[in-house]
Amino acid sequence: MSTTTPGSAAGTISLDRSTPAYGGFNRTLLRIELMRILRNKRTMFFTVVLPVIFFFVFRANSFNSGSGNASAWLMVSLALYGAFVANASTSAGVAVERAQGWSRQLRLTPLRGPAYILTKVLVSSAVAVIPLVVVYGLGLAFGSRAPAGDLVLAFVVSWLGSMLMALFGLAVGFLLPSENTMQVMGMAMTLLAFGGGVFIPQPVFSHAFDLFARWTPMYGVTAMAHAGLAGWSGAWMWVLNIVGWAAVLGGSAVWLFRRDTGRV
Amino acid sequence: MMTRTQKGTDRTRLAGGAAIRLDGVHKSFGDLHAVRGIDLQVEQGEIVAFLGPNGAGKTTTIDMILGLGRPDEGTVQTLGMAPRDAVSRGLVAAVMQTGGLLRDVSVAETVELTASLFVHTRDVQECLERAGIWGIRDQRVGKCSGGEQQRLRFAMALVSDPALLVLDEPTTGMDVTGRRDFWAAIRSDARRGRTVLFATHYLEEADQYADRIVLVRHGEVVADGTGAQIKARASGRTIRATLDRPDRAALLAIEGVEALDIRGESVTIGAHNSDAVARALLNTMGARDLEITAQGLEEAFMTLTSDANEGARA
Known part of the structure; x- marks a missing residue:
């Protein structure tokens, strides 16, 4: 928040200054960043429309899906996928900011890497609420049935867990030139979703593929989102997966932001 | 607050x-x-022009002053601390020539966002007004002209009320009025103790607005002084004359001759005290067709900075 020093216009410039709390994290920054996303019609279109299309294309009828019906399983998966994509594509927008020299400009302010990364993650996760709400609404309207507690758990885990992809989007956005970022993100989201068991349920994985897939960044979150329906076996591994990837992606994002002072 | 005012000057x-x-x-x-x-040492309240051709190392040096680059060797301090620390306290701000703006937010939002990151700030409206863009505050940055964007960068730099303001080719894209307003604002802030370092490759601008000019070429300081001193250093005059049998040793013996070129009967001499040299030539050497030409500002600048052998780089 701005604090004005009254009457100092004629007075001398003060050298008695301090650095902001929380590395410069503040509500004004959060509000303006959020407004920027909500004003971006293209992002909003894909965030809302994509999961809706997927839901109607993939509406399944029968497979063993634990405590809920197959439609519930699919609802959880597609909502999660929508949340992953919303997070990743929103945060990958930093590539465009870099191209405009904005991240370099931010290096001339007190804003610290972690505060900026946190802002971006919060904004991305706010956007991710949209596909979650839309798909759960559609699912419940079109016959997805599961115990309420399992669905609430799935919703909350999906929302919080999908923030991992916001970190992924930031890391990619800080790493690649803006013209390549979106292609890479599209491809990466699809591959990671297969690896994570978003499209094809993890219980269907071959043992060999599962041994590989558990190292991929959507695996833990996806498993935990489905845990209400399919059980908690292997939960320690999911937690390890989530914590590990959060550290790797978050660390990369902060490091790449700090490094990013080049001229445009 | 650790401030004191010096008596006898208008600078703080x-x-x-x-x-x-x-x-x-x-x-x-x-x-x-x-x-x-x-x-290089710049005292508080000075307005210093960092003058040099493209590729002189101005931009690289500015980046290090702003903490955007680290020196391979040597040390950089701003206001007695590491550049990054001074930036974090809002003590140092910069106006860059290009980039550094988000196209999809408004002019006012840009300054508001910038202000939100600092602890010690001035009023957003005041900064917009001083930069002359209060009237276009709701306009998207992407729709602003180059001059308007430059004013916006200026408003952003003002918002933390910096003690050191670094400007990289600050008036690029501004019209005459914009330029005048800009420098008037800079001047009035210098009286409050603000130090200004601006990079330019226009000697005119440096001479007109800076207290001191630091001339760089090939990554080295080649001259440092007031505009008048810089001009004096480079602004010798050229004397041409015709002599029947020019004697190199005798010509060099004339007091004040700094450069000599003899082509047949034609003699070209570089000298600061051109009157004395001309008098000697006419009175004792029988010189004819004598002419004296002065170097202009731009020629003075060229003399100090030009080097035909090495390519320029930004």
Whole structure:
């Protein structure tokens, strides 16, 4: 928040200054960043429309899906996928900011890497609420049935867990030139979703593929989102997966932001 | 507050040491040795022009002053601390020539966002007004002209009320009025103790607005002084005359001759005290067809900075 020093216009410039709390994290920054996303019609279109299309294309009828019906399983998966994509594509927008020299400009302010990364993650996760709400609404309207507690758990885990992809989007956005970022993100989201068991349920994985897939960044979150329906076996591994990837992606994002002072 | 006012000048000197201090700074990019041992001390309240042709190392040096680059060798301090620390306290701000703006937010939002990151700030409206863009505050940045964007960068730099303001080719894209308003604002802030370092490759601008000019070439400081001193250093005059049998030794013996070129009967002499040299030529050497030409500002600048052998780089 701005604090004005009254009457100092004629007075001398003060050298008695301090650095902001929380590395410069503040509500004004959060509000303006959020407004920027909500004003971006293209992002909003894909965030809302994509999961809706997927839901109607993939509406399944029968497979063993634990405590809920197959439609519930699919609802959880597609909502999660929508949340992953919303997070990743929103945060990958930093590539465009870099191209405009904005991240370099931010290096001339007190804003610290972690505060900026946190802002971006919060904004991305706010956007991710949209596909979650839309798909759960559609699912419940079109016959997805599961115990309420399992669905609430799935919703909350999906929302919080999908923030991992916001970190992924930031890391990619800080790493690649803006013209390549979106292609890479599209491809990466699809591959990671297969690896994570978003499209094809993890219980269907071959043992060999599962041994590989558990190292991929959507695996833990996806498993935990489905845990209400399919059980908690292997939960320690999911937690390890989530914590590990959060550290790797978050660390990369902060490091790449700090490094990013080049001229445009 | 650790401030004191110096009596007898209209400048305010704040505590905290020199505004800028570079000691033996070197910086290379691969094979390019962009900065080759710059020592520079800028006192608080000074308006200093950092003058040099493209590729002189101005931009690289500015980046190090702003904490955007680290010197390979030597040290950089701003207001007695590491550049990044001074930036974090809002003590240093910069107006860059290009980039640094988000196209999809409004003019006012840009300044508001910038202000939100600092602890000690001035009023957003005041900054917009001083930069002359209060009237277009709701306009998207992407729709602003180059001059308007430059004013916006200025407003952003004002919002933290910096003690050191670094400007890279600050008036690019501004019209005459914009330029005048801009420098008037800079001047009035210098009286409050603000130090200004601006990079330019226009000697005119440096001469007109700076208290002191630091001339760089090939990553080194080649001249440092007031505009008048810089001009004097480079602004010798050229004397041409025709002599029947020019005698090199005799010509060089004339007091004040700094450069000599003899082509047959035609003699070209470079000298500061051209009157004395001309008198000697006419009175004792029988010179004919004598003419004296003065170097202009731009020629003076060229004399100090030009080097035909090495390519320029931004």
